[in-house]
Amino acid sequence: MAKTTKGEQTRTRILESALELFRERGYEGTTMRAVAESAGVSLGNAYYYFASKEHLLQAYYGNIHEQHAAVAGPILEQEKELEKRLKGVLRAKLAVIEPYHRFSGLLFRTAADPKSPLNPFGEESAEARSKGIDLYRAVLDGVKLPPDIAAELPELLWTYSMGIVLFWLHDDSPGRARTHALVDGSTELVVKIIRILSNPLLRPLRKSALEMLAAIRTPPS
Amino acid sequence: MAKTTKGEQTRTRILESALELFRERGYEGTTMRAVAESAGVSLGNAYYYFASKEHLLQAYYGNIHEQHAAVAGPILEQEKELEKRLKGVLRAKLAVIEPYHRFSGLLFRTAADPKSPLNPFGEESAEARSKGIDLYRAVLDGVKLPPDIAAELPELLWTYSMGIVLFWLHDDSPGRARTHALVDGSTELVVKIIRILSNPLLRPLRKSALEMLAAIRTPPS
């Protein structure tokens, strides 16, 4: 019963008002005052629940991940081949975010700022990030790989998926055709490269790559 | 003599005050009021010369490329080996942008927004982008490569360099050690990969990669 305290309800009302207004008028076109009014609360009250306007966006993108995970689940249960699993998950992502293409620029805009709470590499998104990485761990589930790569690959694939999203943001081709070409082409390549790198002859190359990854990793704080 | 009209001088004064304050206090920490005061003009007058605070940043962006090209030139004249050429140019970039680390996030923030004129993939930066790509063309100058890759490589390297900068933005390790590890490790890898891909046996892989690149390329408008 702790789930629908009055506070929870108010919080939800504010968030939903905000998301609706964002969709209607875009992010910049939506004022915190309008959000508060539309939710039937005072401005100060809105700030009691959401520390900033950006945090409202963060909730918005949190939703996206949940939707993505929900759509990706069935795909992963059905497909066994790595390339299809990866491609399916990426296509699902594109489908989920498509309605928000218009103002997703805002995501990257803030995400690229190291100081923003939305920054996917920052502390505040640690949870969202690890959920995202988990999804790519699931993609690799049941795939045979040399153990040294296997440990690193989920995070690498997640990073790769972020690159795809960045490309998508800038893609205004009809039906997002260019991004789809990128997904189709790059998943094929990624899988081929993984296969090639799995070759024992290339173990030295793999090793130096993995050493680099260790060196650039953020020390756990 | 058209060069130093009163207007030009005022404009320069405002810009220099701004860049100095940005370096000292960061972008967000610098108010337009402070910029105006430090330049000895009124707030409104500052806006007469620069349409927004962001436009002040744009000026910085242009400076950086010029500095980078100037520093990179001598390096390329001296080094003959691809890995050293690439590493040298990337290190030069890091050296040039280091003083601005504190507020470069902001730059990227706007630059990553597809609607921003600063966005490096957009139309308005076409010239800046092609200059950047030219620099990596120069890096490859004199390097023997299969012609199919040779055509694509400058743009790929440029994109790769943007990735390095993105990483640097988020790097708060002492002396930017992690980014330097990334540069050292990744240039080595990049060169190895280019070598491997140059192997005639891998021509099919190369071919599908190049086909993908063609498919995702923005149609010339």
Next chain:
DNA sequence: GTCTATAACCGGATAGAC
């Protein structure tokens, strides 16, 4: 201790007089 409201602050941006 959890929640809500009002008033004010601050800084980016604009209008319009000189």
Next chain:
DNA sequence: GTCTATCCGGTTATAGAC
């Protein structure tokens, strides 16, 4: 080309209600 006055919206301080 320069100024002053003002707007606007994100954010904060703070007082009090439940």
